[in-house]
Amino acid sequence: MRLARLGPAGSERPVVVADDGGYLDLTGLTDDIDGAFLATGGLERVRAAAGGLPRLDVPDGTRIGPPLAGIGKIVCIGMNYARHAAETGAQPPPEPVVFMKAPDTVVGPDDDVLIPRASVKTDWEVELAVVVGKKARYLDSPDESAAHIAGYAISNDVSEREFQLERAGQWDKGKNCETFNPLGPWLVTPEGLDVPALRLRSWVNGEERQNELAGDMIFGVPHLIWYLSQFMVLHPGDVINTGTPAGVALGLPDHPYLRTGDVVELEIDHLGRQRQRFV
Known part of the structure; x- marks a missing residue:
């Protein structure tokens, strides 16, 4: 659904x-x-x-908004694909790397994304987003996680790498800029979805940049929900961004960070497609 x-x-x-x-x-x-x-x-x-x-009856050109309103919190996982960790010069982490994004970063899947003032390193990140449907608190094992999932969506965890990595090493600075979390187009319920087989892809100005399976995550979705529930309460309407594959500007040889007029497209099997213009 x-x-x-x-x-x-x-x-x-x-x-x-x-x-x-x-x-x-x-x-x-x-x-x-x-x-x-x-x-x-x-x-x-x-x-x-x-x-x-x-x-x-929906007129042509009607805007698609984010598929979820009133998001409580966005919990993000860093370096959750081995190839992405390697391209950033990091070792695969021994346990999930966790940071937060504010809900007011969320916009629709095709809305414009604003490049921050003074930004020179705005980057794209296609991610599988998990929407929490049931309160999760101190789960006993990853086997309990499935019962707490309402569905899945595409997320673009837009990042400003200078703010994130070079300004006192505080990730929140590079993750919480205005419009930095396009979400959608759909919230897709779990039935029938083979999550590890979902392919994540992104393109910048028509050139493919990312292409990897969700099954390549270091820590899969059940583990992440169980793990996070040991440190925080996950509530219905919370979102988990599960990490991005290799192929972001930070990891490419020429570091092709986004500039005004660039177009980023993102797709995950069965979850739809996004398209943003960066302005």
Whole structure:
């Protein structure tokens, strides 16, 4: 099942994406797709009502917003692919590297991304995002993790590498700039998804930059949810960015950081596609 939110920023309408690419209206079931919706059985209500949801006439060019509203926190995993760690000059970490992104960095999958003032090293990062659907606190093992997943989405963990690595080594400076987390287009529920087989890809101005399987993660999704639950409470509506594969500007020989007018496209099998213009 694919859920989305359509319309102007701040006024998005919740929908289900039909098999034929059309849209089914969810406003009879919920005001929005958010943590409260997930925590109170919202996905189950949508499944039960799917056959009777009204068709929605969506004009061409309608904006697709992020598929989740009211995000509580974004927990990010660094260097979670061995080839990406190597391209940055780091060894694969012995346990997950964790940092945070503010929810107000989130924009729609095709919204413009703002290059910060004085930035010279803005970078792209295609990532598999996990949306938490059930509270996770001190899970006993990774085997319990699946029950806490509402679904998956594409995330672009945009980063400013000078701010992140050269300004006192504080990652938050390079990760929390305005518009630095395009998310979507869809929230895809887990049924039928072979997560390790999902291929992540990115292109900059039409040139492929990243191409790797989610199964190449050093720490897979079940391990990450279990691990994070030992340090923090994960709530419905939280997002986990699970790390990026090799092929970012930081790791390429010519360091082709993004400039005004560049276009970044990102894709993950079964989760859709993003396209951002950097301005």
